[in-house]
Amino acid sequence: MKSQIRIAVIGLGAVGRGVVTTLDRMQKENTSSCIISAVSDSRSACIMPDGIDIEAMLAQKEKTGICGDPALSSRDIINSAPYDILVEVSPTDVLSAEPATEYIRAALARGAHVVTSNKGPIALHYQELATLAKKHHVSLRYEATVAGAIPILHILEHDIIGNKINALYGILNGTCNYILTRMSEEGLTYPQALEEARKLGYAEADPQADVEGTDAAIKVVILANTIFQKSISLDDMSITGIEQVTDDALRLTAGCDTTIRLIGEIIPDKNIYRVSPQILPKTHPLVVDGSLNAITLKTDLAGDLTFIGKGAGSFETTSAIVSDIFYILQSG
Numbered sequence: 001m002k003s004q005i006r007i008a009v010i011g012l013g014a015v016g017r018g019v020v021t022t023l024d025r026m027q028k029e030n031t032s033s034c035i036i037s038a039v040s041d042s043r044s045a046c047i048m049p050d051g052i053d054i055e056a057m058l059a060q061k062e063k064t065g066i067c068g069d070p071a072l073s074s075r076d077i078i079n080s081a082p083y084d085i086l087v088e089v090s091p092t093d094v095l096s097a098e099p100a101t102e103y104i105r106a107a108l109a110r111g112a113h114v115v116t117s118n119k120g121p122i123a124l125h126y127q128e129l130a131t132l133a134k135k136h137h138v139s140l141r142y143e144a145t146v147a148g149a150i151p152i153l154h155i156l157e158h159d160i161i162g163n164k165i166n167a168l169y170g171i172l173n174g175t176c177n178y179i180l181t182r183m184s185e186e187g188l189t190y191p192q193a194l195e196e197a198r199k200l201g202y203a204e205a206d207p208q209a210d211v212e213g214t215d216a217a218i219k220v221v222i223l224a225n226t227i228f229q230k231s232i233s234l235d236d237m238s239i240t241g242i243e244q245v246t247d248d249a250l251r252l253t254a255g256c257d258t259t260i261r262l263i264g265e266i267i268p269d270k271n272i273y274r275v276s277p278q279i280l281p282k283t284h285p286l287v288v289d290g291s292l293n294a295i296t297l298k299t300d301l302a303g304d305l306t307f308i309g310k311g312a313g314s315f316e317t318t319s320a321i322v323s324d325i326f327y328i329l330q331s332g
Contacts, residue, residue: 005329006037006049008083010074010103011090012067015117015144016041017058018318019087023325024054034325038081042091045072047081074099078106085328087321088116094209094218097124108132108140115324117144117317123221127231139331141324142226146219147172147293149316150309151323156227156297163299165228168266172219172275174291174311175203175210176242176262180277181289184250184259190243202291202312213241213262213275220264220273228268240276257282 007023009016020039026032035051041061046052046068061067074090077083086107092100097120104114104121109132116122121129122142133140143153147170156165171177175197182193194211197203209215217237224230242262253259258279263286265274280287285306288294293311298304310316 005034005085006083007034007085007087007325008038008077008081009036009087009089010040010077011088012039012041012061013089013091014314015089015317015321016087018314019089019321020052020054021058022318022322032326034085034329037083038077039067040072040074040077041067044068044070045074045077047072047077049082074103078103078110083107083112085113085115085325087325088114088118089317089321090118092118092120094118094120094123094215097121101125101129104129104140105132108136108138111136111138113139113141113328115141115144115321115328117142117321119145119215119218119222122226123218124233126222126225130226139328141328142222143324144317144320146222147295147307148174148309148311148313149319150293150295150307150311151320152223152295152307153227154323154327155307156223160297160299160302160305163301165297165299166267166269167298168223168264168295169286169298170264170295171261171286171288171293172216172264172295172311173210173213173262174293175207176213176216177288177293177311178202178291179211180242180245180250180260180262183245183247184254185289187247187251189247190245211241211243213239216262216264216275220266220275224266224268224273228266230268230273232273236273238274238276242277245277253279259287261287 023034038047044066100118101121107114178197179193182188217239260277263278286294294308296306
């Protein structure tokens, strides 16, 4: 392993800032040999092969709105900056997967490792990108694309080797879980709960991808294709969102000591890939509150295993990205 590992970060939103701040702190504490050699936002880029002064760069970003030279861009970093690992957290359209796919493809072709939080490239182009990474003997890591701070990909890939995964069930969208929790516990209507989720930052201004089940379905596709080695797309999914779940329906289920949650399912031997609202006993391990995520694995040796954690947020995503970076370093 090199004595000093150069990292480039594409995207300086909340997650990108969290990543560079965390890595800078660890470097100053001598717990990491990583330096940030390049960063970019939507309007500029900063490239310094010997390491960027992160505090000064972020202060400039706060004052001027740009992180570096407006004559430079993310593509300048991708194509010519010195880096060993690319952290790709750019604003990307999840359905087209661009521009993230372009950046990831180019970085892998250069022989750089890639860590990303963008779901689109992994859902749409995993086989191509994984083949490219293998060809150039580098890693493609994407823990942050599924279930936030729950290290589900690492668990599936490394921690339960030898087990056959017969099925996976999970709450994979914190926005929907928050809405259903509030409707169930407080008797809010769907519009009331959605508006509350917006005010608290759990729901986007346009929550369509969340409430229609698309976001959870994309995560099911990622898990099916990368862990179970399937080759499916959103077109192969059965998807039902939560828009038609009424407060009356939740009141009826409450009378039976049950509730409703949006569940993603993978049953590989039966080719079942589905997202839908399901009635569950309130004591079921997947009945978690608020914006939490939860995943149950049904295995042949270890039995049922359930993992619960925060499913979204900049801190949780930063945690997953930094974990992937250090997995690469420890593997190298």
